[in-house]
Amino acid sequence: MPLIELKNISKVYRLGSEDVIALNNVNLVIERGEFISIIGPSGSGKSTLMHILGCLESPSDGEYYFDGINVRDFKDAELAYLRNRRIGFVFQNYNLLPQYNVLSNVALPLLYSGVDGREREKRAIEALKSANLTHRNRHRPSELSGGERQRVAIARAIVNSPDILLADEPTGNLDQKVGKEIISLFQNLNKEKGVTVVLVTHDLNVANVARRIIRILDGRIIEDKENSCGSI
Amino acid sequence: MGAFEFFKTALQSALLNKWRTFLTTLGIVIGVYSVVILVSLGEGAKMYFVDLFTGMGSNLLIIFPGKKDTKGGTPHPVINTVRKLSLSDIEFLKKRGRTFDSVNGIIMGGGTTKYMNRQRDLMIVGTNETFSHIHNIPVERGTFISSEDVSNRKKVAVIGHTVLKELFYSENPLGKQITVAGGRFTVIGIMQSKGQSLGIDMDDIVYIPLTVAMDIFNQEGLTRITVKANSASNIEASIEEIRDLMKKAHNGNEDFTIISQKDMLTTFEKIAATMQLVVLGIASISLLVGGIGIMNIMLVTVKEKTREIGIRIAVGARRIDILIQFLIESVTISLLGGLIGLLLGLITIITFNSIVPDFQVRITPWIFMLSFSFSVVVGVIFGVFPAKRAANMNPIDALRYE
Ligand SMILES: Nc1ncnc2c1ncn2[C@@H]1O[C@H](COP(=O)(O)OP(=O)(O)OP(=O)(O)O)[C@@H](O)[C@H]1O
Ligand SMILES: [Mg+2]
Numbered sequence: 001m002p003l004i005e006l007k008n009i010s011k012v013y014r015l016g017s018e019d020v021i022a023l024n025n026v027n028l029v030i031e032r033g034e035f036i037s038i039i040g041p042s043g044s045g046k047s048t049l050m051h052i053l054g055c056l057e058s059p060s061d062g063e064y065y066f067d068g069i070n071v072r073d074f075k076d077a078e079l080a081y082l083r084n085r086r087i088g089f090v091f092q093n094y095n096l097l098p099q100y101n102v103l104s105n106v107a108l109p110l111l112y113s114g115v116d117g118r119e120r121e122k123r124a125i126e127a128l129k130s131a132n133l134t135h136r137n138r139h140r141p142s143e144l145s146g147g148e149r150q151r152v153a154i155a156r157a158i159v160n161s162p163d164i165l166l167a168d169e170p171t172g173n174l175d176q177k178v179g180k181e182i183i184s185l186f187q188n189l190n191k192e193k194g195v196t197v198v199l200v201t202h203d204l205n206v207a208n209v210a211r212r213i214i215r216i217l218d219g220r221i222i223e224d225k226e227n228s229c230g231s232i
Numbered sequence: 233m234g235a236f237e238f239f240k241t242a243l244q245s246a247l248l249n250k251w252r253t254f255l256t257t258l259g260i261v262i263g264v265y266s267v268v269i270l271v272s273l274g275e276g277a278k279m280y281f282v283d284l285f286t287g288m289g290s291n292l293l294i295i296f297p298g299k300k301d302t303k304g305g306t307p308h309p310v311i312n313t314v315r316k317l318s319l320s321d322i323e324f325l326k327k328r329g330r331t332f333d334s335v336n337g338i339i340m341g342g343g344t345t346k347y348m349n350r351q352r353d354l355m356i357v358g359t360n361e362t363f364s365h366i367h368n369i370p371v372e373r374g375t376f377i378s379s380e381d382v383s384n385r386k387k388v389a390v391i392g393h394t395v396l397k398e399l400f401y402s403e404n405p406l407g408k409q410i411t412v413a414g415g416r417f418t419v420i421g422i423m424q425s426k427g428q429s430l431g432i433d434m435d436d437i438v439y440i441p442l443t444v445a446m447d448i449f450n451q452e453g454l455t456r457i458t459v460k461a462n463s464a465s466n467i468e469a470s471i472e473e474i475r476d477l478m479k480k481a482h483n484g485n486e487d488f489t490i491i492s493q494k495d496m497l498t499t500f501e502k503i504a505a506t507m508q509l510v511v512l513g514i515a516s517i518s519l520l521v522g523g524i525g526i527m528n529i530m531l532v533t534v535k536e537k538t539r540e541i542g543i544r545i546a547v548g549a550r551r552i553d554i555l556i557q558f559l560i561e562s563v564t565i566s567l568l569g570g571l572i573g574l575l576l577g578l579i580t581i582i583t584f585n586s587i588v589p590d591f592q593v594r595i596t597p598w599i600f601m602l603s604f605s606f607s608v609v610v611g612v613i614f615g616v617f618p619a620k621r622a623a624n625m626n627p628i629d630a631l632r633y634e
Binding site for chain 1: 234237244245248539540542543544545546547548549550551552553626627628631
């Protein structure tokens with residue numbers, strides 16, 4: 001059974017009297033342990049696809065099976081459970097809470113898993129270690145560099161040991177060198193922890209690390225190919 | 233998320249904008265402050281009056297001349313068409329009464345009292361031998377007016393403590409001659425100090441025999457007759473008996489009014505209850521205003537935290553978690569205001585009580601409960617709308633919010 005299966009997924013936004021079709025009949029199967037890149041021009045529907053995969057938005061049409069279960073009839077609490085335990089989301093602009101320090105930011109998902117304070121701290125420190133960010137625990141996000149912030153965001157995404165990491169242009173705000181470090185962090189997590197990774201990017205060099213590359217145009221998957229140069 | 237985490241988050245958020253939070257709480261501060269002050273004042277007044285009435289003596293029934301239909305309050309002054317209360321009424325009640333033991337008549341007037349070259353304008357009370365017993369004011373030295381003094385129209389006087397102090401200084405007044413409203417009287421007793429009662433200095437009074445007072449003031453009617461019932465359970469029976477007897481004495485006319493202490497207390501309690509209702513009304517308005525202030529600031533907070541809400545949902549918060557987070561924040565702000573209001577109220581009351589020892593404002597335990605529940609209720613009621621707005625946000629829109 002694949003980890004994720006999308007069947008005929010469409011997403012239509014209503015803008016005034018006009019319909020914007022962000023996703024059009026998307027079919028996609030993601031197996032456990034895969035490392036997938038998604039590329040496509042601006043406005044092609046990459047983020048929309050990621051939001052649907054991340055249970056942050058519901059599709060207008062089609063079926064979404066997570067681990068074999070159709071999530072269409074899921075209630076808010078069940079969707080929240082998926083987001084909390086089984087999916088880790090990494091954003092382009094980090095989305096950290098400015099008033100919390102690094103440790104509290106990383107531990108945030110655990111607040112909603114009912115984990116007690118001591119255990120939260122322990123797991124947050126572990127996650128930060130996996131994200132290669134130590135000695136910054138008491139800093140606020142505003143005191144960190146972009147690369148460090150993204151490491152915090154990644155630590156937060158993996159703190160609950162999810163099955164899948166969804167990263168929407170995680171290197172979009174970073175320079176090339178730091179971007180590379182972040183990508184190799186995803187590669188490590190995929191290799192060593194077996195976390196499935198889906199990564200949206202504009203950068204073909206970044207996309208090329210993946211063994212599987214999906215190309216999107218106008219809300220459709222126009223190409224879904226094995227990438228022989230991919231290291232993963 | 234545990235309760236502790238919710239409160240921590242709420243407090244952190246409230247303290248992030250200290251001034252804003254403080255200004256927002258002002259409405260609640262003022263609301264709870266006025267509730268605390270006014271309710272305590274009401275309780276104090278209640279206690280004051282209860283003390284006063286029980287201090288007057290117990291199981292008392294007071295007969296006033298003239299008929300008044302409603303119970304309680306002060307009756308009309310003597311009207312010519314009604315028959316006055318007379319000495320023979322007292323005698324009749326004394327002779328025939330079964331359910332009461334003491335009957336006391338009073339005439340009140342003002343006049344100048346002199347001793348040597350010192351003089352004083354004060355209240356003169358003409359009464360008979362039962363006064364001291366009925367009103368629970370014992371004689372400290374000497375004796376009170378006797379029934380013989382009354383029937384023989386003897387010119388004797390019993391003085392209060394203020395009179396003693398002002399006219400005699402440290403001299404022993406017993407047996408001394410004083411002038412009361414033009415007549416010469418011999419001092420035969422000193423009353424125990426009683427202090428203020430119903431706005432009258434009970435120690436600044438000269439008591440003289442009832443008959444003598446009627447002559448001096450040239451009055452046939454008594455100000456009132458007071459009867460002490462045998463027992464508290466017999467009050468109703470006593471009222472009936474007095475009514476019957478008085479009607480007999482007055483040719484079958486009910487041209488008098490009987491008031492019991494209970495009537496007076498009931499009247500007072502009604503007034504107090506109405507006052508407290510008015511007070512609670514005023515307090516509710518300020519709490520309403522305070523609540524609207526909280527709702528306003530919570531709407532602002534929710535808007536400011538749009539991204540935070542999106543982030544929390546993205547990492548696994550349920551909508552109910554978001555709802556509770558903001559509800560607790562509004563309750564925290566409201567409770568903070570309530571606490572400040574309560575503290576200010578307590579400080580005011582304690583200060584007042586130490587400045588005015590004669591009238592003690594009462595701090596009742598339920599003031600604490602009242603402030604607490606008021607704050608929580610206001611926080612919840614006015615927090616629900618902003619919290620719902622937060623909980624119903626679309627996470628993607630929230631994350632995009634600048
Ligand atoms: N909330 C929305 N309301 C209306 N239209 C929307 C909304 N979200 C996305 N769209 C539209 O859906 C289409 C796909 O948007 P999406 O954000 O998925 O593109 P993208 O591939 O992520 O682009 P980019 O590379 O610029 O991030 C766009 O035309 C966009 O305008
Ligand atoms: Mg996008």
